[in-house]
Amino acid sequence: MSKAKTHSGAAKRFKKTASGYKHKHAFKSHILTKMTTKRKRQLRGTSLLNAADKPAVDRMLRAN
Incomplete structure (x- = not known):
């Protein structure tokens, strides 16, 4: 069986923390x-990944 590879796109987008994965918000790159201003301010920073998406991200980052 071949070695499990990390999904490189997911590795760039998600960072593992003690309580799950943190990620940046979408819709904050152009045509702003x-x-x-309120919406742009709310999209700043990072947030935790939804629990429903955690198994999929776990699978993509399994080689880490």
């Missing part, structure tokens, strides 16, 4: 002039 039409977005309200």
